[in-house]
Amino acid sequence: MAAQYSGVRESVPGRVNDLGDSSVSIEDRFRKGCLKRADRSFAQGLQCQQINSMAALMSLEDSVFISHSPQGCVGCTIMAVDMYRVGQAHRGIKLIKNPRVIVTNLDQKSVVFGGEQKLRESARKAVERYAPKLVFIYASCASGIIGDDIDATASSLSSEYPGTIFVPIHCEGFKSKVCASGFDAAFLSINKYILKKERKEKIPNLVNLFAPTTVSFADQKEMERMLGLIGVQVNYIPFYSSLEKIRRIPQAVASTSICKVFADEFMKTLEEDYGIPYSHTVMPIGIRNTDKWYRGIAKVLGKESEVEEIIAREHTRIEPLVAKIRAKLEGKKVFICGGTGRSFAAAALIDDFGMKLVGLETPTYDADAQVDVEYLNGIHKDFVVDVANMQPFEQVNLVKKLKPDAFIGVPEWAAKLGIPTTHVLDGKRPTMGYDGLLYLGNKIAEQLSNPGFNKKLAEHVKLPYRDSWYEKDAFKFIVEAS
Numbered sequence: 001m002a003a004q005y006s007g008v009r010e011s012v013p014g015r016v017n018d019l020g021d022s023s024v025s026i027e028d029r030f031r032k033g034c035l036k037r038a039d040r041s042f043a044q045g046l047q048c049q050q051i052n053s054m055a056a057l058m059s060l061e062d063s064v065f066i067s068h069s070p071q072g073c074v075g076c077t078i079m080a081v082d083m084y085r086v087g088q089a090h091r092g093i094k095l096i097k098n099p100r101v102i103v104t105n106l107d108q109k110s111v112v113f114g115g116e117q118k119l120r121e122s123a124r125k126a127v128e129r130y131a132p133k134l135v136f137i138y139a140s141c142a143s144g145i146i147g148d149d150i151d152a153t154a155s156s157l158s159s160e161y162p163g164t165i166f167v168p169i170h171c172e173g174f175k176s177k178v179c180a181s182g183f184d185a186a187f188l189s190i191n192k193y194i195l196k197k198e199r200k201e202k203i204p205n206l207v208n209l210f211a212p213t214t215v216s217f218a219d220q221k222e223m224e225r226m227l228g229l230i231g232v233q234v235n236y237i238p239f240y241s242s243l244e245k246i247r248r249i250p251q252a253v254a255s256t257s258i259c260k261v262f263a264d265e266f267m268k269t270l271e272e273d274y275g276i277p278y279s280h281t282v283m284p285i286g287i288r289n290t291d292k293w294y295r296g297i298a299k300v301l302g303k304e305s306e307v308e309e310i311i312a313r314e315h316t317r318i319e320p321l322v323a324k325i326r327a328k329l330e331g332k333k334v335f336i337c338g339g340t341g342r343s344f345a346a347a348a349l350i351d352d353f354g355m356k357l358v359g360l361e362t363p364t365y366d367a368d369a370q371v372d373v374e375y376l377n378g379i380h381k382d383f384v385v386d387v388a389n390m391q392p393f394e395q396v397n398l399v400k401k402l403k404p405d406a407f408i409g410v411p412e413w414a415a416k417l418g419i420p421t422t423h424v425l426d427g428k429r430p431t432m433g434y435d436g437l438l439y440l441g442n443k444i445a446e447q448l449s450n451p452g453f454n455k456k457l458a459e460h461v462k463l464p465y466r467d468s469w470y471e472k473d474a475f476k477f478i479v480e481a482s
Contacts (some may be wrong), residue, residue: 007170007188009178009265015366017177019387020394020475023360023373026385030370038480045390047363048173051076052182053138054101055213056262059084061242062133064100064126068119068150069140074103083213083427087240090217090428100130106142116148120157127161133243136189137168144172154193165243167193178364179389180261180340183212187266190238190246197273200251207232207297208255208276210263211239214427222433223258223284226294229310230303250274256297258432259283260341260368282372283341284432285424285440286349287315287322314434322352325441330354332448335399337361337409338424344372346408346424351379353441358402359384361395361409386474396463397474406444418458420447 009015018038019026029035050073054065058080067074081098088096102125104110104118119137126135135157137150154166171185191197209223224234235248255270255278257263267278281296282289291311298307332355336346343362350357357380362369365387373385384402386394392413399407399414407414411421422444429443430436447454 007181007184007265008176009181009184009364010176012366015178015364016387017364017389018478019365019385020478021385022382023377023380023385024382026365027370027373027377030365030373035365036480038478040391040477041479042477043391044393046177047179047390048076048141049171049176049179049182049185050138050140050173051080052179053169053171053186054182055080055083056183056186057136057238058099058101058213059087059240060134060238060246063243064102064130064132064135065138066119066122066126066135067101067103067138067140068115068122068143068148069103069106069138070142071103071105073140073142074101077101080213086428087217091240100126100132102126106140106146111142111146114146114148115143116153119143119148119150119153123153123157123166124160127164132164134194135164135166136186137166139168139170139172141173144170144174165194177389180364183262184265186238187263187269191266191269191273194243194246195250195273198250199274202253203233203248203251204253205231205233205301206235206248206252207301208235208237208249208252208267208270210237210255210257210259210266212259212262213239215239215258216427216429216431218430219258219432219436222430222435226310226433227297230298230301230306232297232301250276252276254278254297254300256280256293256300259339260345261339261364262341264368282348283345284436285342285345286437287318287352287434289345289348290433290437318434318438321438322441325438325445326353328445329441329448331356332405333358333403334406334408335359335361335402335404335414335419336424337395337407337414340364340369342424343409344369344376347372347376347380349437349440350408352437353444355406356380357383358404359386359398361386361388361398363387363389393465393469394474396465397470397472400470401474406448408444413463415454415457416461416463418451418455420444420451420454422447 102122104122106115150168154168157166167189169189171182255267260283270276277300279296279300281292284290284293334355340362407419407421409424415421430439
């Protein structure tokens with residue numbers, strides 16, 4: 001029997017969170033087992049697990065989300081709330097609403113005397129006010145340190161309110177430096193408190209399609225269209241999902257994920273507990289990755305021949321259009337920053353347009369990343385890799401030195417350097433599948449041809465770093481374990 005996954009990504013051997021080197025060196029060191037874990041003697045910001053745990057579920061219908069934390073912790077929900085509101089508009093919903101988020105507001109008194117009473121009162125008010133089917137209780141650094149027992153509290157509340165399912169989620173920020181552990185914490189709790197390892201009768205051709213908050217409605221429709229072409233009924237979860245859809249998870253005949261790191265660990269658990277095979281490949285951005293993603297789920301379903309016919313048709317349709325974009329972008333240097341799935345996927349995408357990869361920032365490096373780097377090294381020969389969870393001081397140092405023509409990814413810092421930027425974590429526009437490739441390519445070309453906004457921004461906004469920092473080694477604060 002396989003050992004149950006702890007929900008902490010560092011527990012898996014070979015994962016590295018702090019690293020800076022050339023891609024060729026990293027590939028060689030990882031292959032030889034010489035890639036040691038490191039730490040930063042100085043760090044600027046860190047994305048914690050709680051933001052991902054909350055964002056993953058925040059659009060679930062008939063739900064309330066209780067953050068058992070100080071008030072400031074829910075500031076992390078701003079982006080997820082925005083995506084939820086935009087997603088409603090894109091889906092034709094006229095009356096836009098916010099998710100029901102409650103914070104227990106732990107303070108100094110709570111730290112001394114405990115905060116469980118505040119949690120109980122918050123949960124009771126949530127049930128009385130909203131009558132939800134689901135109440136998610138999120139731990140925080142503060143509640144974890146003082147030892148509040150959210151599991152026992154949830155169990156007690158379940159007896160008090162039998163019509164509501166209370167789901168405690170252990171996403172204390174100090175548990176893991178890999179923010180994707182927050183996704184795992186949410187899915188582990190769903191399995192324990194909702195699915196409960198109960199096996200159900202399978203629904204023919206039903207496939208679980210796991211998608212994170214930042215996937216746009218256009219991308220959802222594109223993925224569902226592609227799967228529909230091979231006769232698949234899609235259970236799209238957990239974004240814009242419901243308790244009923246969550247309960248259908250064990251009835252699927254297969255699982256796949258749009259994001260490479262979003263549900264990879266959970267899909268392994270589903271295979272172990274419910275016998276559901278899964279496809280774990282890549283995020284479908286660009287021709288190569290879209291082909292690979294499509295072939296991955298087709299292989300699990302035994303529909304390889306049907307998919308090859310569809311891929312051939314799609315290539316015939318889009319390759320002339322890609323060639324027109326390539327003529328505008330060929331030879332341009334690019335730096336990429338995003339989540340582990342998106343950054344490597346976008347790096348493969350730029351090969352469609354003949355661009356040159358000079359640098360890549362990703363939160364984690366592991367065996368999956370190694371596969372991508374081996375592939376990318378065959379195209380781009382050598383580029384800089386910064387394994388960093390939100391360390392903008394390293395990013396601006398590298399971007400300043402590498403002087404890319406374009407920046408793809410989370411753009412705030414690069415935009416202030418005057419570099420044309422294109423957002424790849426875009427929950428509002430298409431980025432995936434064959435048509436998403438065309439949108440992204442045209443967007444990059446537009447930014448390069450009209451960089452006026454970024455140039456003016458650089459003239460009027462000064463980054464908070466001294467000029468001397470740009471002359472130093474970007475990785476000087478990364479210290480490998482001895």
